[in-house]
Structure formats: structure tokens, C-alpha cells
Amino acid sequence: MVPLKMTEMWATMGSTIASFMFVWAIIRQYCPYELRRFFEKYTHRLMGYFHPYIRISFHEFVGDRLKRSEAYAAVEAYLSANTSKSAKRLKAEMGRDSSKLVLTMDEYERVTDEFQGVKVWWVLSKIMSPTRSMPYYQEQEKRFYKLTFHYKYRDTITGSYLEHVMREGKEIRLKNRQRKLYTNSPGYKWPSYKQTMWSHIVFEHPATFDTLAMEPEKKKEIIEDLLTFSKSKDFYARIGKAWKRGYLLYGPPGTGKSTMIAAMANLLGYDVYDLELTAVKDNTELRKLLIETTCKSIIVIEDIDCSLDLTGQRKKKSEIASDDDLDKVNADLGRKEAKEDGSSSSSSSSSKVTLSGLLNFIDGIWSASGGERLIVFTTNYVEKLDPALIRRGRMDKHIELSYCCFDGFKVLAKNYLKIETHPMFDTIEKLLGQIKITPADVAENLMPKSPMDDAESCLSSLIEALEEVKKVAATTKVEEQKQQRILIKENGEIPGDRDSRSKESQPAIA
Numbered sequence: 001m002v003p004l005k006m007t008e009m010w011a012t013m014g015s016t017i018a019s020f021m022f023v024w025a026i027i028r029q030y031c032p033y034e035l036r037r038f039f040e041k042y043t044h045r046l047m048g049y050f051h052p053y054i055r056i057s058f059h060e061f062v063g064d065r066l067k068r069s070e071a072y073a074a075v076e077a078y079l080s081a082n083t084s085k086s087a088k089r090l091k092a093e094m095g096r097d098s099s100k101l102v103l104t105m106d107e108y109e110r111v112t113d114e115f116q117g118v119k120v121w122w123v124l125s126k127i128m129s130p131t132r133s134m135p136y137y138q139e140q141e142k143r144f145y146k147l148t149f150h151y152k153y154r155d156t157i158t159g160s161y162l163e164h165v166m167r168e169g170k171e172i173r174l175k176n177r178q179r180k181l182y183t184n185s186p187g188y189k190w191p192s193y194k195q196t197m198w199s200h201i202v203f204e205h206p207a208t209f210d211t212l213a214m215e216p217e218k219k220k221e222i223i224e225d226l227l228t229f230s231k232s233k234d235f236y237a238r239i240g241k242a243w244k245r246g247y248l249l250y251g252p253p254g255t256g257k258s259t260m261i262a263a264m265a266n267l268l269g270y271d272v273y274d275l276e277l278t279a280v281k282d283n284t285e286l287r288k289l290l291i292e293t294t295c296k297s298i299i300v301i302e303d304i305d306c307s308l309d310l311t312g313q314r315k316k317k318s319e320i321a322s323d324d325d326l327d328k329v330n331a332d333l334g335r336k337e338a339k340e341d342g343s344s345s346s347s348s349s350s351s352k353v354t355l356s357g358l359l360n361f362i363d364g365i366w367s368a369s370g371g372e373r374l375i376v377f378t379t380n381y382v383e384k385l386d387p388a389l390i391r392r393g394r395m396d397k398h399i400e401l402s403y404c405c406f407d408g409f410k411v412l413a414k415n416y417l418k419i420e421t422h423p424m425f426d427t428i429e430k431l432l433g434q435i436k437i438t439p440a441d442v443a444e445n446l447m448p449k450s451p452m453d454d455a456e457s458c459l460s461s462l463i464e465a466l467e468e469v470k471k472v473a474a475t476t477k478v479e480e481q482k483q484q485r486i487l488i489k490e491n492g493e494i495p496g497d498r499d500s501r502s503k504e505s506q507p508a509i510a
Contacts, residue, residue, distance in 0.1 A: 074169030213408035243371035251401035254440030283357030
């Protein structure tokens with residue numbers, strides 16, 4: 001008798017649920033959207049009087065769905081790292097700008113998190129909303145995370161916990177993001193629909209400080225300086241300076257300036273913005289490019305002495321001896337500027353970036369937008385640069401990358417040949433102390449050219465190259481001495497003595 005009643009009860013319940021689902025489907029199909037929202041609104045309000053829990057929603061898109069919410073992205077990253085282990089239904093996808101596969105909770109999955117003894121619940125939900133721009137009120141999905149907690153923990157959750165989630169989520173996103181190498185395009189090539197002035201590719205340069213051919217002491221000093229900068233946000237705020245630092249890398253070609261930049265980016269996990277000054281139209285455009293750079297980035301201007309003529313006018317004016325000469329040079333400069341203005345109107349690629357504009361770009365008011373940036377200049381001829389451009393405060397640290405030393409050679413030998421010692425090392429050390437050769441030339445001689453090449457053959461090739469450089473240097477020195485002897489023989493005196501004797505023979509002016 002009892003089993004029969006239970007069967008009838010379950011049959012009645014099943015029929016009731018089926019009827020309810022049928023009615024609900026009819027309501028969703030034919031009931032106007034506004035009426036449904038009205039009932040839901042007041043149902044939630046009525047439930048609020050009896051429900052002791054508070055809910056906070058984090059929607060995926062803000063405004064007109066053109067911009068993804070930073071808060072939603074931070075919550076997604078936080079939950080993927082902290083609560084996805086307890087979720088039973090997960091979805092795997094490549095995160096936006098991420099280099100790793102990200103596991104996140106699936107729709108309507110519920111997970112629990114705990115903070116300072118307070119338990120909270122997270123649910124990934126979605127709602128369907130009509131798009132009025134489409135016929136028949138087609139519905140769109142709007143995803144959002146819903147946080148639920150007891151009302152007595154309101155202050156803890158809205159204060160400390162949410163701040164903790166945002167901070168942790170942003171750090172996780174930065175750690176997992178796919179780093180990029182940016183470059184700027186000429187202004188006249190920007191399409192109207194483009195949202196940024198920079199184009200990019202994935203940054204995949206393998207250089208590190210371990211593979212950099214440099215003295216260990218200098219390498220350690222640079223690494224400590226970079227790491228100290230990356231952890232000094234509060235220090236820069238306390239002293240009232242923008243959180244940025246300038247590096248000037250200078251030295252002969254082939255000494256590893258570009259490789260140093262890649263090693264810096266890989267050490268800190270920063271993006272790289274390779275700024276081509278000749279493609280920048282004017283100072284205003286330069287400021288716009290600065291504004292669009294992100295935090296945790298390195299802004300690079302390579303071969304700054306060759307990018308633009310930023311110091312010529314100042315140098316010419318400083319060398320004028322008389323007012324007449326000054327007027328003449330000013331007239332020549334005026335004609336030159338007029339000519340440049342005329343040519344710029346016919347050519348969209350000419351640049352009007354000035355030294356003043358570049359200085360403001362480095363440490364002016366606009367440079368304080370954002371934070372945690374490195375500005376790196378490279379040059380082969382540091383003496384050509386204007387002192388105002390490379391003074392401390394703009395280029396805070398000057399790093400000279402010079403010719404290959406024996407310590408640098410040992411790093412290259414370990415990288416290319418996988419050896420740390422060899423009987424030929426003594427000969428190479430002696431030769432490197434006598435000549436000047438760049439790390440690029442040493443690396444080229446250490447690189448195997450065929451499958452038959454081994455460490456000994458590569459080292460022999462390097463010794464031959466070093467001896468050839470030594471021979472050329474000796475020949476050049478002999479030629480210079482020969483030319484000097486010819487001058488002495490022709491003039492009967494050492495060049496420079498004539499001027500000194502003529503000054504001594506002049507009468508003193510009272």
C-alpha cells in the first residue's frame with residue numbers, strides 16, 4: 001500500500017514539474033521581455049527580506065560591449081588559479097594575450113573560497129538579453145561572476161577581500177600573459193578603425209643575462225639595478241618621482257646592445273616598444289605614442305644619434321664667434337627649415353620631432369602617465385649626443401658595452417661549444433689582452449660551420465682570427481709611424497711644435 005502511494009506521489013510530482021516547465025517555456029516564448037524583467041525584479045526584492053546573503057555581480061562587458069571589464073578579467077584569473085581545483089566542471093581555453101592554457105570554471109559551476117575565516121561562494125552565470133538592433137528581439141548572452149556571502153561580513157568582503165582578489169588576479173594575468181614586441185607605424189598609414197598606434201608580434205627573443213658575454217661584476221650590478229627598480233613602486237611614490245628609469249647603452253657595433261635589451265626584458269617580464277623616431281610626424285604624435293604604452297614595458301630608441309638630427313642647431317649656434325656669423329647661420333637655418341617644411345607637405349613621412357619634444361617624452365609631465373617603464377637609448381657614438389639628452393635623471397644609468405674580454409669569451413664558449421675549460425684557453429686569453437675584437441666576431445668564429453666541426457676546430461678557427469686581427473693592427477701601427485716620420489722629414493719638426501714656437505715668439509700683450 002505504501003509503495004503504491006509513493007509511486008502515485010512521484011508520478012504527481014513529475015507531472016507537476018513537467019507542467020511547470022511547459023508553462024515556463026510558453027512564458028519565455030510569448031511573454032514580453034519587459035514583463036518578465038518586472039516579475040524577476042520584484043521577486044528578487046521580496047526574497048531579499050528573507051535571504052541573509054548579499055550578492056555582487058562582475059559582468060564581462062561594460063558600456064556597449066566594446067570593452068571587456070578589467071574587474072571580470074581579474075576575477076577570472078583569480079578563480080582559475082585559486083578555486084578551479086575544487087570545481088568539477090571546467091573549461092579549457094587559451095586566455096586573451098596568454099601563453100598558457102587556462103582552466104576556468106564552467107557555466108553555472110559553483111566553487112567555495114575562504115578569506116580570513118569567512119566563506120564565500122562564486123558562480124559563473126549568464127543571462128539572455130534582447131538586442132533591439134536585431135529583428136525579432138534576438139537574445140545575446142551576458143556572462144557574469146556572482147559572489148555570495150553572509151551580510152554580517154559585508155565590510156570584510158567589500159573592503160579587504162575584493163581588493164585581494166583584484167590584486168592577485170592582475171598579478172596572475174601579468175605572469176601568464178604573452179609578451180609582445182611593438183613597433184610604431186607612420187601616422188599616414190593608420191586606418192580610421194585602428195584602435196592603437198602600435199603594431200606587435202609575440203616577443204620570443206631567447207637572450208638572458210646568463211648567455212650575455214660580459215664581465216660577471218658588471219652583469220651582477222646591472223641585474224641588481226633592474227630588480228631593485230621593479231620593486232621600488234613605493235619608493236618612487238615617496239620621493240615624488242615617476243616610476244621610470246633611463247638606460248644608455250653605448251659602445252662599438254657588435255658589442256651586444258640589442259641583446260642586452262632582450263635580456264633585460266626577459267629578466268623582468270616586460271613588453272618591448274621599439275620606437276622608430278623617423279616615423280613620428282611631430283612632438284604631439286610622440287606624446288600619443290607614449291600614452292599608449294603600457295606599464296611593465298621597455299621603450300627602446302636604437303641608434304639615437306642616427307635617428308634624427310636633434311643636436312645640430314644647438315651645436316652650430318654655440319660655435320659662432322661673431323654677430324655677423326650668427327646672422328648668417330640663422331639665415332641658413334631659416335632657409336633649411338623652410339625647405340623642410342615644404343618637403344614635409346609633399347611627403348607624409350618627414351619628421352618634425354625636436355630635441356625639446358624628445359626631452360619631454362623622457363622625463364616631462366607626460367612621462368608620468370602609467371608607471372614601471374624603462375627607457376633605453378643605444379648609440380655607437382656617445383660623444384655625438386646632446387648632454388641634455390643623456391644627463392642623470394633622463395638616462396640614469398650609463399652602460400658601456402666594449403670589446404670582448406676573456407670572461408665574455410668563456411660565456412660564449414659555454415653557450416656555443418658547451419665547454420668551460422680547454423688547453424687553448426690560455427692562448428686565447430693572451431691574444432684577447434692584446435687586441436680589440438667584438439663579441440659578435442668571437443661568436444661567429446665559435447659557431448660550428450659543419451657537422452664535422454668540434455670544440456677544438458672552432459677554438460683553432462678563433463685563434464687564427466685573433467692572430468689575423470693582431471697582424472692587421474701591427475701593420476696599421478707601422479704605417480702610422482711611417483707617415484709620422486715622413487711628416488717630420490718634410491717639415492723638419494714634429495707636427496704641433498710650429499704652433500707652440502710661434503706662440504712663444506709672439507710679444508706679450510700688456
